Amino acid sequence: MRLRNGTVATALVFVTSFLTLSWYTTWQNGKEKLIAYQREFLALKERLRVAEHRISQRSSELNTIVQQFRRAGAETNGSKTALSTISDNTIKLLKELTSKKSLRVPSIYYHLPHLLQNERSLQPAVQIGSGRTGVSIVMGIPTVKREVKSYLVETLHSLIDNLYPEEKLDCVIVVFIGETDLDYVHSVVANLEKEFSREISSGLLEIISPPESYYPDLTNLKETFGDSKERVRWRTKQNLDYCFLMMYAQEKGIYYIQLEDDIIVKQNYFNTIKNFALQLSSEEWMILEFSQLGFIGKMFQAPDLALVVEFILMFYKEKPIDWLLDHILWVKVCNPEKDAKHCDRQKANLRIRFRPSLFQHVGLHSSLSGKIQKLTDKDYMKPLLLKIHVNPPAEVSTSLKVYQGHTLEKTYMGEDFFWAITPTAGDYILFKFDKPVNVESGNQEHPGDILLNTTVDVLPLKSDSLEISKETKDKRLEDGYFRIGKFEYGVAEGIVDPGLNPISAFRLSVVQNSAVWAILNEIHIKKVTS
Structure with a gap:
């Protein structure tokens, strides 16, 4: 099969403005309670x-x-x-x-004995904000003085402007100013207070900086891995900055995600991150990656930060942060008697990558003096091949032959997109449920893989005594389903007769052999208004 290039957006939308209000309200309340219980259990x-x-x-x-x-x-x-x-x-x-x-x-005093000389060494020298706790996600942004250009304000605008009002109540952004020059620190604080006064007063944004006594003497560090003395000092201090920020953030929320001060984000990033973590709540992961660059977009469960900080402090003078992070995973799961491929497979269970990337690096001038870095995340521009939703329980099945493990069940759970080999007449995709559905077929990397010559059928919960129009009666099939629409060029539209509600099953039926494969990249149960 040849895959065609291009951009095709395909969607199936059910217009459900005539749904029985009492039925939908009952279902919606049940759905919201289920999600709330799931989140409360995870939080507990x-x-x-x-x-x-x-x-x-x-x-x-x-x-x-x-x-x-x-x-x-x-x-x-x-x-x-x-x-x-x-x-x-x-x-x-x-x-x-x-x-x-x-x-x-x-x-910590074993690794940083100089901290014993000042009892305030682990207390922020500057701390701005309301001290919000109990959120789902804490975002940590370390920033230092740059010789050419600061990207901090642009980064914060990108993060904040892409948050919905309810999301702004469920997270906190912590800016860590890694400088001991208090005049400079206060100038940054004043600028941020002017630009983000509302976010600071609401508790969304906090600003901290460490005391001078937090840092050890960094003048006589051993040069390793071919790095210059200046670079070794820069990466060593960076490790200490990360540790201070993590220690401050670890009691504020359920998850902590590490960001940088020169990035932009995609729309709906917060909901995507949160739902992805919820879908993996039963997995024993340690790191969720939302960017492939360095330490950007790496998310941890808050209780794991203690281990991360302790490990970094043990070797903060030896290696950069991203190398140390990989070593943590190696220590946890790799068998020295096995080969590298086995180790990589084991680490992949702890380090789970989300694609495409949600964060893009935009800074040209590094915080390391004189360094120009043209680093961009190539995955950032790729289209989202699946959309993640938390769907209520349902039985899903299909007669289509699945390609490379891209199963329908994973799509329903928001873990993957569904990909099937050339559909033939009689094939079907079945969802047994009693709720309105919004489905997309095809995706932008393989736009030719869409559902063609496929009908949209619904099965009412009660087949007897239906008060429906003559037009709807004529759409009834022998097996009790009603054909309400069909795909044309990957798009299908249909109106659910209110007399059919509630609906117990939804089916896509292939009526003609297809020359291309099929992709289903979104399954979302929700009310769609006309």
Whole structure:
């Protein structure tokens, strides 16, 4: 079969303005409750994981306090003067705690011992925003001073302008200014407050910067992998910036997605990301990728950020962030006794790529002084080969021969597009449900693979005592279905007679052999108004 190039948009739309109001309202409420329960369950699952992580953190912090008391006791050597202001019960408790010789787990201070010199080393020097928490997605954007041009404002406009009002309530964008020059930091803050005052006051946008004491001495770093001293310092500081931002963001939401300050986004990006994550809620993934470039568009589950931060801090001076990220996956799933292909297959289960890319890199001048980077994501311009929707339960089946695992079930779940080999007369695609449907046939990469000579049939839930027009009666088939439309050049339109409602099944029937294959890239159950 030869695939034809071009652009063809095909759609099947059912006009359902005459649906029985009570039936549709009942179904719609049920659908919304189901989705709400699914999201609440997922959120509860994530909160439990976060709670376990916090318990571990508090235990570590308590152990640190005990160690400090132990050192204090050793230094005073039981001096009565030092203990004169402490009650007998407190002294007894401290002795019990410090007498226990428990093992100590290495903490962030092991990798960054200079942090102990200032108790505010892990507190933002500047923090603007309302401190929103409990959202679905936290977007982290690190930014530093650029010699030529800053793209930060354009990036934020792209992110914010492509959010619907309800989505703006379910996310938070955190801008991390990775500079210790407070005059510069305050100038950036002032600019953002002027440009995005509404977003800051509403809680959508937050701005932070680290204290100078957060950074170690970066002047004597070992040069590795052929990188210059300046580049090694740049990538090392970048790793530390990512860690500070992740530590700040980890308790704010369910998911954290890493972005950059020189990108643009596609329309409907937030809903696409959220639905993709919900569809994979039962999978043991670690990273969802929404861009193929570097660290852009990499999303984590919030509880996993602790592991990511800890791993990066262990090797922050050794390698750049994207390499370290790949090493985390290697450590988790790769068997040294297996070959590289086996390792790649195992990592693919943890690192799931969404196509096409939702984020495009637009910055020409890098934050690394003097570097010009003409990096673009080639997948960004590709058409969306499938549209993801959360559909209610339904039984799906087809007689068409599936091509390379692009099954109808995956399409219904929003995981893939359906691709079938040359349909023949008598083939069908069947959805057993009682709801209105919006379906698209064909996609832009293979525009010739559309449904031709195919009819649209519906099966009413009750076949007896139907109050329908004579015109509708004439469309009844022997098996009880009613033929309401057909595909012409990939497009089909039909009107559902209100007397047929509620509908229990929807069928696409091939009435003539086709010379091309067929693609179905969207299944969405929703009300479509005229």
